[in-house]
Amino acid sequence: MWRLTPGQALLRYGWDGEYVLYNDLSGDTHLLTATACTLLDHLRAAPVSHGALAQACGIGADTAESLLIDLEQLSLVEYLPC
Amino acid sequence: MLTLSSLSPRELRKRLARGGVRLQTGAFVACVTSPIGHVADGLALLYGDYPLRGDDDFADFYLNLAPVGGLRRWLRPQVQFDHDGLRPFQPLPLTQAFSMFEWALNWCVSGRAHRYLIIHAAVVEKNGRAAILPAPPGSGKSTLCAALVSRGWRLLSDELTLIRLDDGLVLPSPRPISLKNGSIDLIRQYAPGTVFSRPVADTAKGTIAHMRAPADSVRRAGETARPAWIVFPQYVAGAAPTLTPVPRTRAFLRVAENAFNYSLLGADGFRAVGALVDTANTFDFSYSALDDAIAVFAQLADGAP
Numbered sequence: 243m244w245r246l247t248p249g250q251a252l253l254r255y256g257w258d259g260e261y262v263l264y265n266d267l268s269g270d271t272h273l274l275t276a277t278a279c280t281l282l283d284h285l286r287a288a289p290v291s292h293g294a295l296a297q298a299c300g301i302g303a304d305t306a307e308s309l310l311i312d313l314e315q316l317s318l319v320e321y322l323p324c
Numbered sequence: 325m326l327t328l329s330s331l332s333p334r335e336l337r338k339r340l341a342r343g344g345v346r347l348q349t350g351a352f353v354a355c356v357t358s359p360i361g362h363v364a365d366g367l368a369l370l371y372g373d374y375p376l377r378g379d380d381d382f383a384d385f386y387l388n389l390a391p392v393g394g395l396r397r398w399l400r401p402q403v404q405f406d407h408d409g410l411r412p413f414q415p416l417p418l419t420q421a422f423s424m425f426e427w428a429l430n431w432c433v434s435g436r437a438h439r440y441l442i443i444h445a446a447v448v449e450k451n452g453r454a455a456i457l458p459a460p461p462g463s464g465k466s467t468l469c470a471a472l473v474s475r476g477w478r479l480l481s482d483e484l485t486l487i488r489l490d491d492g493l494v495l496p497s498p499r500p501i502s503l504k505n506g507s508i509d510l511i512r513q514y515a516p517g518t519v520f521s522r523p524v525a526d527t528a529k530g531t532i533a534h535m536r537a538p539a540d541s542v543r544r545a546g547e548t549a550r551p552a553w554i555v556f557p558q559y560v561a562g563a564a565p566t567l568t569p570v571p572r573t574r575a576f577l578r579v580a581e582n583a584f585n586y587s588l589l590g591a592d593g594f595r596a597v598g599a600l601v602d603t604a605n606t607f608d609f610s611y612s613a614l615d616d617a618i619a620v621f622a623q624l625a626d627g628a629p
Contacts, residue, residue, distance in 0.1 A: 253591055255598040257572035264594040269587055271580060271594060273573055 243322040244310050245289040250318055252282055267317050277301060278309055282318060289322055329372030337364045344386075346377035350497030350545045351486070352437070354429055355383035358421070360403060363389050366422030366521055370500045370534055373542040385432040389421055407432065420524050423532050426502060433484055433497070434584040440495060441487040441596040442584045447494055448477035450625045453552035454494045456485050456604070458582040461529070464559030464611075467507040470535055471614040472621060474515035479541040480549060484584075489592055492599045493548040498541040500534035508533045514614055553624055554579065554606045557617075565616040567624075568608045575606035 246252075247267065254263040261274045277299055284290055284298045296306035313319045328347060331339065339345050344357035347367070358364070377383070388406040392415050402415035405428045412431065416424050434442050445458035446469035459465040466482055473479045480496040488495055500521070503511055508523055508531065519536040554575055579597050580586045586593040611617040
């Protein structure tokens with residue numbers, strides 16, 4: 243299961259399919275794809291498995307996992323061991 | 325309202341040497357003290373139109389430019405900037421004292437005025453709309469700014485674009501335009517009659533001269549402007565003028581890189597840059613001939629593209 247890292251408000255601006263997002267924990271600004279932002283939005287309410295996220299975002303499970311690992315390295319999401 | 329020009333050269337030197345003068349530049353009041361003639365001469369030449377505040381009025385910044393003591397008084401004399409007891413810069417040759425004043429005042433604003441987003445950018449205005457020109461040194465930013473100002477655009481700032489955090493408007497801070505090397509003679513020829521400080525050679529930036537801000541820009545320093553364009557200029561020898569749209573996300577990152585206090589402001593800085601980029605049209609602009617550049621900006625002001 244994956245969850246949004248506590249403290250992240252996902253403040254962002256988007257234009258033409260790209261987004262800039264403010265990282266509340268690091269103060270960094272990230273350039274993200276629309277898919278990454280959609281994935282983050284699906285984590286707002288509750289932890290979700292990467293399979294369910296892939297389905298919700300309309301992407302493959304491997305792609306979702308790879309994206310989640312990238313977002314984890316930015317401290318935007320966390321992996322929750324079951 | 326009293327202006328600096330109300331002081332005779334003798335009175336200005338006397339007050340600078342004893343107690344200082346409180347000079348208003350845009351939203352800020354700087355209390356300047358200095359016994360150095362170069363500072364007094366530069367202020368008299370370039371800041372005559374600026375409001376003079378009373379000795380008891382609040383000052384945002386205290387700048388003291390003094391000669392370095394000891395043997396330095398006689399052998400290669402130098403100037404030292406002192407700010408509330410801090411000496412953030414290395415001393416410079418005394419002939420660079422006025423340039424040091426300009427750099428010191430920029431340092432004060434960029435390091436302290438955090439109620440604004442401060443972008444390293446020139447900014448000019450026409451019909452209430454502002455064109456922001458962020459660019460690294462050597463891109464021709466100040467040259468283009470000086471040319472635009474000489475052709476009817478109002479100078480809001482040559483160096484520090486101040487964006488109010490509450491409403492996103494540009495707050496003017498018109499001061500002399502700093503020109504370097506070949507740009508000095510270029511603008512002298514392009515804008516005959518413009519007043520310049522005496523060029524100072526061998527500074528860290530080469531030869532420097534400051535161009536006086538138009539009196540109208542100084543008089544209207546309280547009039548904000550709405551950001552309409554963010555233009556990243558680049559002088560390219562022999563290039564035809566080319567205006568290329570920049571994706572807003574990329575413009576966001578480039579504006580943030582050019583903002584002195586983006587990281588310091590945190591989420592407020594992010595919101596300020598986001599609102600700015602959302603409001604303005606964003607372009608790369610390469611040019612070589614000033615007349616061509618002026619024509620492109622005239623088209624922008626007229627509503628195209």
